[in-house]
Structures are given as C-alpha cells and as structure tokens.
Amino acid sequence: MTDATHSVQDGARTAPARKPPSPNAVLDAVFDNLPAILAIVGCILLWQLVIWAFSVPTFMAPGPVDVLFAFKENAGLLWKNVLPTLMEAALGFVFGNLVAILLAVWFVYSRTAEKAFYPIAVIVKSIPIIALAPILVLLFGNGVAPKIIIAGLICFFPTLVNMVQGLKSASPAMLDLMRVLSASNAEIFWKVRLPASLPFLFAALKIAATSSVMGAIVAEWIGSSFGLGALIIEATYNFRSPLLYATVVIAAALAVVLFFAVSIIEKKVIRWKPVAPD
Template identity: 80%
Template sequence: MADSIHSIAPANARPGEGAMRRAMRTNRLLAPVVDNLPAVLAIAGCVLLWQLIVWGFSVPTFMAPSPVAVLYAFKENGAILWSNLLPTLLEAALGLVFGNLVAVLLAVWFVYSPLAEKAFYPIAVIIKSIPIIALAPILVLLVGNGIAPKIIIAGLICFFPTLVNMVQGLKSASPAMLDLMRVLSASNSEIFWKVRLPASLPFLFAALKIAATSSVMGAIVAEWIGSSYGLGALIIEATYNFRSPLLYATVVIAATLAVVLFFVVSIAEKKVIRWKPSSHE
C-alpha cells in the first residue's frame, strides 16, 4: 500500500522540475557574487600592488604604511575607531535626511511656483558656490561647536544635487499624462502623487546616491573645525602625531561608511522603483 502511495505522482509534476527550481534558487543567490566579482578582484589587485610597492621600495611606515600595517592598526585601535565612527555616522545620516528633505520640499515649491524658483534658485547656487571649508567656521560661530554645525554642513553638501535633480525630475512628467489628468479633472495633489512624483523618482535616487557619499565627506570636513570626536578629528590627530597606519585605517573606515550608505540608497531604489524608465533614442 505504501509503495502504491509513493508511486502516485502529482498530476502537474514534470520530470526535473525540482532540480530546475533548485538551480534557479542557486543562480539567484550567486548573482550578486558574480556581479560584484570584478570589483572585488580589482580592489584585491590594488591592495596587492600597494603591498608590493611598499615592500619593493622600502617605503617608510610614516609615509605610506603597508596594508598589513593598516590591518594591524585596525586590530590595535578597534575601540578608538568604533567610538569615533558612531558620531560621524550620526552626523552624516542626519545631514543626509534633513538636507534632502529640504531640497525635495523646495523643488516641489519651485515647480508649482515659477516666481519662487526665479527668486530663490540663484540663492541656492550662491550657497553652493561657497567652499565648505570656509563655511564651517561661520556655522561654528553661529550655532556653536556641538553636533549642529556638522549636521548642517553634511546637509548642505547633500542639498544642491538633490534640489537640481528633483526640479528636473518633477518637470520631466509626460505632457500627455498631465493633459490627460487635467481632462479627468484631477486635482493638483492627484497630479503630483500619480504623475509628477513617479516621474521624478529616478532623478531623486540618482541624486541620493551622490548625497549618500557626500554626506560623509561633509561630516568629516565639519569635524576638522574644532571637534574632539569623529573620524575627521581622528584623521587630524593621527596626521599630527605621524600615526600613518591609524590615519589610513580611519580613511578606510570613512570610505567604507560612504559605500555602505550608497548601497543602502541603491537597495531602497530597487524597492521603490519597480519599473524601468522608458528610453527615448
């Protein structure tokens, strides 16, 4: 009886279907590894070349430490690196959120009010033209030497690319779709949520990828101006004390943080944008 039960196959089963599904699952798991393999190999090659140059030319450690020395600095100064990473991460994340939020709100205002765009867009350009290293001391004098100027500077670096891209994205909505929505007596809010905002999302996420990495740079630059904590302050301390392995380790941590924020935005983009923008040749 048991043999007869096991011999009955499902009506819709096909030979090899289970193996095919397992192969598809394996391919999905290996796809990210295969896609990122060239980048991993390129980075490994650069690190190996760096190590060979330091060994071959006997470069002094205080000038350019070897990757092995940098790895030892990670092990020796792990607690210091971690304690200084958290403030920089907080400043960069808050600057990224607030800078982009203000940029998006201003972009919406500019699109719906041409007069506001003509009046305030040049001011945004002027603010962008001021070097951040010159703006940082002014902000320290205005808002103090706490976390506030670091967040503002990180936000300012994120602000302008998002503003420009978001304005362009909101204006890129199809005129035919806009006319159709008006014919259907859609309100301005309905046109915004159903036409303009979806059209702007590819532009917005393109700007957010730039802003994600720039926010880390802004936070670090802000920490150079009178801060006793954060990766920026640690870079200054390691430089003046000729602790090159620690300096390089701190730079690697900062670069890794920027890359992580970039990939977070990329993952969010894949979750939000589930369609492929049409290309016009």
C-alpha cells in the first residue's frame, strides 16, 4: 500500500527538483525587482519634491526627510510599540488560520457541518471589525486577548474559503484510485487532498499575513495604551505628523515582512507545480 500511495502522490507532481541557488542570487533578486525598486524610489523623490515645491507645513504632510528624522528621534518609542503589535498579529495569524483549517477539513468530510456552520462564518465576516472591536473589549477587557481575537477573525474567513476549495480540488481520478487501493480516509487526506490544497492555502495565508497586522492595529485603536495602533492615535491627536508617518511606514513594513516570510515558507513546502491541462 505504501509504494502505491507514494506513486500516486508522485503523479501529482513534476519530477524535477529545484535548482540550487546561484552564488549571485542576491544580485539576481535585485535585478528581478529593479522596476519595483525604481518605482518606490521615484515615488519617494516625487513626494519630497511636492513638499518642497508647495511649502506644505510639516504638521499637515511631512516629507520623507522629516519622516527619516522621526525614525531617528523616536527609534526607542517605535521599537517599544512594534513588539506588542507583532505579537498580537502573529498570535492572531496562528490561531485564526488554525481554526479555519480545522473547520475546512470538517466541512469537506461533513456536508451537514458545512451547511450548518458555513453561513455563520459568512455572517461573522459581514460584521465590520471596527464595530466588533468594542464588543470584544467589553467581553474580554482591555488587554491582549481582544487584539488577538480581532487579528484572528480577519485571517479566518479567507483561509476557510480557500482551504475548503483547495481540499475539494483534489483530482477525482486520484481519489478513485486511492479508494481502489483501499486507502483509508487519513491516507487520502495526507496523500491527495492536502497536497492539492496547499497552493490555495498559501494564497490565503499571504493575504492573512498582511491582514493580521491591520487587525491588530484596528484593535489597538479601541482602548489601548501600547502598540502601533495606539501610537498612531497619540501622534494624530498631538499633531506629530512625522511620527505618525513613521509609525504607518513601520506598520506597512511589518506586514510586508510577514508576507515575504509566508512566501519563503511556501517555496520550501510546495516543491512541485500542478500539471497544466492539455
């Protein structure tokens, strides 16, 4: 049975392994992303030129130079507040996606459960997070728990939808072959359904990685004295625009880092490409 299932799994993949990275991999990556790098640098230069040309007051819209000085002057404050947001986003990402994956597996193997609970998931998703946040604060207090829950809720629905679709996308021919070979449901899941679902899952995880940071920040807006969200509110009310922009840049950078972290894991896990239909 083991040899047969291995051969079935190998049939869903293209045989060639990934080539080892070249010595100039970093340089190649820079050239591959050169258009994006130039576009970002161009936008920053244009931003600074507009600030200088129209003499825009710093409290309204600081230039990149002002934001850079804000980074230097408030490095300790920014670092102190980025860690709580990172923790809330990471825990929300893990728990939200874990619950979504477990529910997706249950839905695929139980049509009754899918009919009963899928609409509830849609209803929860339809509630605006900004409206749900105060309710969670009232229920769980003003600590870390509501922030993690909100970050998890934002991650939950895209992963649930994609994982259900991915598990159902397994080739019917391969499923029939596994049943002919007397494979158990667990063997079918690990050898056929799960590999088929991985591209769908990682597509959702990359969305969730950035959304979890947004969820944590939104949660911090509702009664919090720490984190990037609280720092954004404080900088806004005190007209500290350079600090506000610096905090937003840090939040965006944090989301980008999490996105690329998931992308790197995806490349390590998915070492095959689906065979294109004729």
